[in-house]
Amino acid sequence: MTRDQLLAAFLALFGGDAPEAEFPMLAAGGSDPRYPVEITPCTRPVAPDEVDGQTVICGTVAVPEDHANPDSRRLELSFIVFRAHSLAPVEDPVVYLHGGPGGGSVQSVRSLSFFFDHLRARRDVVAFDQRGVDASAPDMDCFGTLAQNIEPIVDQLGGAELPQLEETLVRDCISELKERGFDLPRFNTTQNALDVPAVMSALGYPDYNIYGVSYGTKLALEVMRSAPDGVRSVVLDSVAPPQIALYDTLFVPHTEAIVNTFAPCESDPVCSDAYPNITQRFFDLLEDLEARPLEASGIEVSGQTLFSIFAARNDWSDPTTRGFTTYAPALVSELEDGTVDLLTQMLDGDLPPQPSPEALLAGAADLSADERVLAQVAINAMSQMEIASDTASSALEQLEADRDRDLAPASLGEFLDDEFEDALAGLPERADRLEFARDYLNLRFETPSAGALLDLVRTHFDEATAGRLASLIALLGPKDVERVFSLIATDNAALETVMEGEFQLMLYACQEDFVDGFNSAAGFGATVAELGYGPLLTAALADLPSLYDDCGQFTPVPRDDYLEPVVSDIPVLVFSGEIDTQTASSWGALAAETLSNSQSFLFPETGHGALVFSQCARDIGEAFLENPGANIDGSCVSALRLPYLMPDGSLHSVEN
Known part of the structure; x- marks a missing residue:
């Protein structure tokens, strides 16, 4: 700071x-x-x-x-x-x-x-949770389902394997939400798209720009189709077009990321001569390792392990994966020979090397003694500045927390909730603790009242404990009582996480993406079989995601044209990442085919959410928002291309 x-x-x-x-x-x-x-x-x-x-x-x-x-x-x-x-x-x-x-x-x-x-230099930035999602769905928490299934949920939290639990929770949650009057078919991308102008109008913005990432690109495209008024421009980052069967093609992005890793080497005479047919060799290596794993850095490296190592580059927050592509062809060549030196260094975090001022100084052989001293002083000063900034940030966070506590001190509601927790811990039998938890959860959607709390404690605790808790309940004001009831959700966040699983995703995917066989178990299997992996890895990847079974409990709700490409002349900027393993690099160009006023950029060394991977992407995005009608200078993209490590230890830069 x-x-x-x-x-x-x-x-x-x-x-x-x-x-x-x-x-x-x-x-x-x-x-x-x-x-x-x-x-x-x-x-x-x-x-x-x-x-x-x-x-x-x-x-x-x-x-x-x-x-x-x-x-x-x-x-x-x-x-x-x-x-x-x-x-x-x-x-x-x-x-x-x-x-x-x-x-x-x-x-x-x-x-x-x-x-x-970086986008706030001249513009407000707005975000909202979509309908049925996280903070926009407190009344859709299935606490009745939690209460009904409390014992197996607790067992799963304790490590038990309960493969049928998710199916049970999904079924019961659907029933609970319907009984509470929610119109589940209205939780779809078209209604989401209509929410966008409603939210922006409520906040006082008649005209606005959209930045969508992943499913947010599908939603942005639907806004362009269903509610385009007021949309000035759109950035689609990591594109999920509606015409793509996203769940059947789950491993297509992984495969494209692998191909993109080696493609620059394949097309370069020097690199391809050093590593001929390297892409196919990688696919063959995956199969060989699946049959005969190697050991490196104390772990067994199978084909699936190596597959996962390549996929890990998708995570922008892990700096240890930066620069991995440089070593990919050499890694394949070593592993083919049964050598694990490079892989061990990667698993130990020594490769790719992480840049630091100290490393740069150590490699600067042409500095004089005085220049080296001054450089070290500068490095020390930067380190102290970083420490001071972190300390100031931590202090401000604590100050904020202290101010919040002073301005809104803990109520008797929090105190009673803590007493409930202590009393629950004092129940000697597991069955008794589960019965209390079940009834406690069932309070979530009841009208807050002191009487309901009194009934709870008198039902589950002995006379002395119930009397002590009842005396505290008698002291509660209306706001304290409301606070106790609101804490039910907070206290059971871990249980709710198990209960929800992928329910929020299913609410959308199962109702609108599993229509008329658009995604299907047969389609998933056929797609995996066509990706070009060997039989062992194909079998491993073809393990059907549970989503396909769970979606059978929802009723698909088809909508006209929803799965068709979006046609629009709104100015659009399309971002795709070459190593994105969630949305394929080719899908951005596919979406752009019907967007007549679009510009597309494919970023090397970029995974899911291109905006956070490089300053180049951020600068292009900002330039577009300033003038959506102008041709964007994308010359910085080529600088993201990494060199490859050659067999002689040199680094070779390839043409884009």
Whole structure:
């Protein structure tokens, strides 16, 4: 953090204006009465990068469950607005459409602040959790299903193998949500697309730009088809076109990432001469290792292990995978000979080498003694600055937490909840503890009342414990009682995670992507068989994901044209990564075929979510948003191409 950033955050925590002053329109209920806005605290921590109510504000927008019926049930969609850094921002913000389906975003304020800070020079950035997802789905938590299946869920948390549990939970959760009146077929990408302009209108943005990643690109494309008014431009990052059977093609992106790893070497005379037919040799090596694994760094390396090592480059947050491509052909050549030196170095984290000032200084042989001393002083100063910045950030986080506690001290509700936990631990029999947990969970959707809490303690505890808890319940005010009931969700987050599994994804995928055989067990098997792997690895990859069985419990809801390519002349920027193992590098170009005003970029050494992998992608994205109609200079893309390690130890750069 800079001194100015630190001072601004410090002053804002102590003397900042209230949200009503900084965001008056939102605090007053939003700009569109059809979609009321309510301000709520942002998920902590917000500091040191943001200040709740000043640089960022959070809340909910109420939208109809069915946009064709404005009087239908209301869904509360949770949002974040990050204010532009400029004192004179442009009026069209960027709205982020997260992946998944079921990925969520608004509970990760710090992460979003980091990801999109470069876009805030002149624009606000908006994010919201899609309907039925994370913070936009508190009333869709299946606590009745949790209570009904509490014992096997606890057993699974303890390590038990219960393969049928997920199917049971999915079935029971569907029934519970239907009984509570949710119209599950309305949880689809078309309704999601109609939510986008509703949220933006509520927040006061008639015109806006879209940044979608993964499933968010599918949603962005549907906005372009179903609700294009107000959309100024669209960035599609890691594209999932609607016409692709995403679940049948689960391993297509992995395969393309492998081919892309070796393709520059294959097309370069020097590299291809050193490593002839290297792509096919890699596929053959996978099969050989699956049959006869090697040992490296204390682990057994099978074909699946090597497959996973290549796939790990998809994760932008793991710096140890950066530069892996440089060594890929040499690694294949070594493993073919049964040598594991390179692989051992990779598994131990020694390769690829991680750059550092100390390493650069050690390799700078042409420095004089005085220059070396000055360089070391600079390195020491940078290290101290980094430590000081981290210390300031930690202190501001703690300050934020302390201020929150002082401004909203713990209520009797929290105290009683802690007492419940202690009393539960005192029950001697597991069956008794499970019975209490079951009844406690069943309170989640009851009207909060002290009477219900009294019934709970009198049912499950002895006279002395029940009397002590009853005396505490008698002291609770209405807000304390509400707090106890709200803590049911917080207290059982771990149980809820097991219960949900992939339910949020299934809610979308099973109802709209498993229509008329578009994705099917037969299609999945046929696709895997055509990818070019040997029989052993093909068999390993062909293990059918549980999604195919679970989707049998949903009723598919077909919609006209939903699985067709989107045709549009809205300005579009398409980002794809060569080593993306979640959305294939070729899918971006496929989507662009019917987008007449689009520009596409394929980034080397880039996995899922190109924006976070390189400054090049960030700069191209920012340039596009400034002027969507201009031709973007993509010359920085070629600099991302890595050289290959040759058999003689030299590095050879290839042409793009």
